[in-house]
Amino acid sequence: MDKLKAILVDDEQDSRQILSNYLTKYCPQVELKAECKNIQEGLAAIQQYQPDLVFLDIEMPFGTGFDLLEQLDEVNFETVFVTAYDNYAIQALNMSAAYYLLKPLDIDELVQAVEKIHEERKQSKDSFHVQVLLDNIKHENERPKKIMLPTFEGFEIVPIDQIIYCEADDNFTKFHLKDVIKPLLISKTLKHFENMLPANKFVRIHRSSLINTDYVIRYTKGKGGYVTMENQVELEVSPKKKPQFLEAFKLS
Known part of the structure; x- marks a missing residue:
């Protein structure tokens, strides 16, 4: 061209x-x-x-x-x-x-x-x-429904309600998805996606973890505590992020 x-x-x-x-x-x-x-x-x-x-x-x-x-x-x-x-x-x-x-x-x-x-x-x-x-x-009054994620091979179009949690990996982010065993590795930082994904559903609970609150099945108390996600993964809640996490569930 x-x-x-x-x-x-x-x-x-x-x-x-x-x-x-x-x-x-x-x-x-x-x-x-x-x-x-x-x-x-x-x-x-x-x-x-x-x-x-x-x-x-x-x-x-x-x-x-x-x-x-x-x-x-x-x-x-x-x-x-x-x-x-x-x-x-x-x-x-x-x-x-x-x-x-x-x-x-x-x-x-x-x-x-x-x-x-x-x-x-x-x-x-x-x-x-x-x-x-x-x-x-088309869903302007709702949260956006899909996100386009650039991968090494091309891109993936992912419904955001299928994202269980996002995990920081240096300057990359791993997307852990419902019914998908292997996470997607995306060459952007977790902070990038924290700013992008709907704040009413996605909460940063640790410098390494951004979770979809729809997939939290248990919270265990502690200094910060930890959450158990629907896929049975346990994630630490940092003391600094604990108030923000609890506020998402109106538990503070």
Whole structure:
């Protein structure tokens, strides 16, 4: 693939101009085909140009960037979401391993995202990130349902209600899943997933353990104590984390 055919959709003229200038100056692998100010123009440009990449503002008048994607029968392009805020949107984007940029735009982050997408599109034109994201967005008033985990071989899409607990392993994290014997080893830190997974269900009980409270079957008292998970694994609760753990069960 020589160049990425791209369009951008943003209701703010200044934002469109800034991104267009950055792409022209710093991303030579991108060929910008259209600049659109609303969902309707964006849908028309996608149909006309069949882009490889869409830069999509999340918050727009009369709808969101997610609304645009849901109107498509098939998403066969990669998406970089652009947003100034919206905590739920950021969590959903992280859960799906989707690309996003925060306003005001950082040039280095833009270049890095474009380079990764350019390499990925050489290998495949599937957009699993967006498929997982849209599934999670449908449950906006609930916790997100799935998380995309990059592995050494590719990626795994895991329902979060199947995660029993996560275990720190240096700069990696082991995911222990229901009905799966061998844990998934993911090359991101436990802190990364602590910030990503829903705080109303996942509690850090130790520097090495992040648990899904739905799978706790027993707590044994002690200085910190320890929990027994549904898979019969016993995990230590550090004294420092004990109040947070007990609060999750309203036992403090």
